[in-house]
Amino acid sequence: MKSTLLCLTSILWVVAAHNHLPDGTAVVTEPQNVVAGSPGTPWPMPKSTSEFGTVMTIDPTNFKMLVNIKNCDIMNQTVQRYMKLTFLEKCLPIDSPRNSLSNSKKNSEKNKMIKANGMLYNISVTVLGKCEKWPYLNMDEQYLLKIDSPDLPGKANLVSSTVWGALRGLETFSQIVYSLGDGKFGVNSTMILDSPRFSHRGLLLDTSRHFVPVSVLKQNLDAMAYSKLNVFHWHIVDDQSFPYESLKFPKLSEMGAFIPKTHTYSQEEVADIINYARVRGIRVMAEFDTPGHTQSWGKGQPDLLTPCYSGGKPNGNFGPINPILQSSYDFLAEFFGEITKVFPDNYVHLGGDEVDFSCWKSNPNITDFMKKHGFGSDYSKLEEYYEQKLVNILQSLKKSYTIWQEVVDNGVKVDPNTVVHVWKDPQVQELQRVTSMGYKTLLSTCWYLNYISYGKDWPKYYTCDPQEFNGTEYQKSLIMGGEVCMWGEFVDGTNLISRTWPRAAAVAERLWSVADLKDADKAAPRFEEHRCRMLKRGLRVQPGNGPSFCECDFVVS
């Protein structure tokens, strides 16, 4: 038995590098590779893999995925999805409506469990625990996948403690199966024991700077599931627009959305997205960022924002949420009361970044309030006052929360369960500082994918490690993971998927796989394969490695 990390031959098609550069300096220099994918390799890389040197053949019309737990909707839907995804022969239509992924293959009557020479007739999926309904922080995603292993020759089997592990294991299974070209598929005998390095592997989308259609959010959830990301951080509203249709405060979107009739998320749509994520083992963590980033809130909720003053009177502009009025906190209590019901995840992201003090400073009522409370001219004390009251609201609602790093930078006392989200440079010092305060920490600083640049940029994201800072073992253990961010200034439904993927998958492997897997050149053929796989599965995923081709890139219209 050869125990090793998967190491498949990378096929490089080397051609001369006649790269057009407009500065005229770089003429023909180095050979440029056309990176070809490596079929049958998974992304992200499992923790440990053994190979046994044999191949089993699968006839998809005579193959079953057998699950031990019954009446578990999440497993039923998962098996349906993976029966389709594992045995794709044709390219799925690009941008197809996301709900149409039903299993079109009909298993025939004669489909029975028969062990035959070299043929695999089923994979048996055993979930040791109960059918959990909602994914959560620190859920168990471990699985053991065996294909024709010495102790179970001729069989395939997947064992996990939870449905989440089964989901991840079936994704891996679907990736290591490869087409043999004649309607048959092959899978190498192997044993894979896998679990994630970090438990919070997120992706942030911003639906305020541009509206993003539900179908595109679902495509993104598909891509996340294919890459084993498990938190959709939904930065749903911001200054520019308020697309969330509140039950209690419908005016917020009626006045604050770009176009209320078309550019909003109804309660049904929000529930649909949460459920779409749930059955893929993805948490939806909603962010309602306050007290700054709230210009769009002010349109539908009068008196919520601070009136700014010029020359001794209000000038018509507004600043952050008004922290000195009890009505603000009454509103927030009611609003977050709704939010914590609509979004079932244990965590809400409270934002708290970039609070502009200039409007507060201009307002004489706030000046009075500052004096009365002995804040002097330290407006971060006022911010702290606001955050403390907001945090108390959330605690009374029995929810945990994530916050941008500024909140703790400003000394707000938060629940020890709080997750602090680091997004500023200098990255290593920030990680050091926040973990030294004992908070669970997420990293995003080096993963702002909205900052595009020319060329093959994914190795830059791939090699950034959230535990690379000076700190104790305990500090390192506080790193819960991180999040890819795709802020919305320059993306909407037209380019969100293609611009986010496959680049986000680089971070997905960093957050799932072992720390010492860091060689981007070695990873390139697997990365290419993952891109081509996503394309084949109907996602509009852009080139990542430079000149290349995929089996299914030609069907894009």
Next chain:
Amino acid sequence: MKSTLLCLTSILWVVAAHNHLPDGTAVVTEPQNVVAGSPGTPWPMPKSTSEFGTVMTIDPTNFKMLVNIKNCDIMNQTVQRYMKLTFLEKCLPIDSPRNSLSNSKKNSEKNKMIKANGMLYNISVTVLGKCEKWPYLNMDEQYLLKIDSPDLPGKANLVSSTVWGALRGLETFSQIVYSLGDGKFGVNSTMILDSPRFSHRGLLLDTSRHFVPVSVLKQNLDAMAYSKLNVFHWHIVDDQSFPYESLKFPKLSEMGAFIPKTHTYSQEEVADIINYARVRGIRVMAEFDTPGHTQSWGKGQPDLLTPCYSGGKPNGNFGPINPILQSSYDFLAEFFGEITKVFPDNYVHLGGDEVDFSCWKSNPNITDFMKKHGFGSDYSKLEEYYEQKLVNILQSLKKSYTIWQEVVDNGVKVDPNTVVHVWKDPQVQELQRVTSMGYKTLLSTCWYLNYISYGKDWPKYYTCDPQEFNGTEYQKSLIMGGEVCMWGEFVDGTNLISRTWPRAAAVAERLWSVADLKDADKAAPRFEEHRCRMLKRGLRVQPGNGPSFCECDFVVS
């Protein structure tokens, strides 16, 4: 009568600028605008516009486009297209197959030429010349568009010398008509006299580094027509792949395409693309770049490329086309004989850029040849020898040609009709030098749109002017225009349209409109409108101005 450049109110929705920056330096600073479009404004800006302060109403079910010339396929198809595009009420499906743009509106029997109070029942299109079939360099694109002008009250009329002028005029008409919301449309009384500043307004796509499906090439031609670009420079083959299916040399694509079965352009597809471009007044200038950039040619045409030597014998690698063999020129004569028939445009782009001498230097047969011809060790003389023979082939085929600047840099004597394509920095010196040699010149240096960067980059392309260099009036007059380039290293069907547009439209206005229209801030609402219009017409066009929304961005799936 107020004679002025169109100056429509730009609607700015000002909100605070809470831009997430990962370096933590730029917190809240300046207000950030959500740029809204300005309905009824055209892009690119016409040369001169007068407005008369009235509005006419159009009922699309009772409106005709009347054309004076009969049996002119180009005009028939154009009227069909613009009857649809002018009166779009719903968003067209994104990425819809490009041939489906048929006119779905049925004009009723009672549709007669009746002049009524404020209603417009037709536009009369008069083409003074004959029905030309093929667009060409320096074709006449001028038109005069009158809507309810004092000399023709209550009427709309478009006059041009050629079908090309009529095409451009109908595009403008379709852009200045705006929806009144109840199924009716409005158009302001106006007189527009328009013609392009430059006659060659091109866009280069590279289908070798990645394959681009025919449907996507057609979408791009639509976007070009909407922006009045008139040359599709098809960089069809290169080192990485050879997707052109040659009639005489089918092995070139059989061996040189990424996947010959799916990643090639058949003769029928090439003809289809050329015709699709033709009826939109767009030339297709094919580039078959030699002697470098030909690695993919060598696979299907043995002995075409120069064998490279190491240690006195061939090392298995190949360099540019072998310039010392008569068989190379025999092949080129036959190959370009085919190409000049397949591509009817007067111009072929011969490439000629970035010729690597290292392989030629290594080859002892080439060393002998150099000696025999008295070239010494000056390999640019050998390149000149090759180019001269290639250019002679094209002259014998009675075709004109475009070449990258290196060819004349190296002193090759080319036909005075040659168009020289400048792509290197320093831009102004290069333009100066090439025009001082008396050649017609195209600029691309500042318009390499494949070099992406974060943020609102279109003003950079918008403000680059091809006549801004020190030179005589005669030198300036040699500037034929320029080309936007979207090289294919990082684009394929998944992201080509969204990444190219609306950015390429910035260059389209530079090349069409008057030189002193240079204020990108003033242009922004029109640019936004143009983006939203392209989206409404079913093109996957990405955001250009930062946070924003379009009527039809929510339908993207």
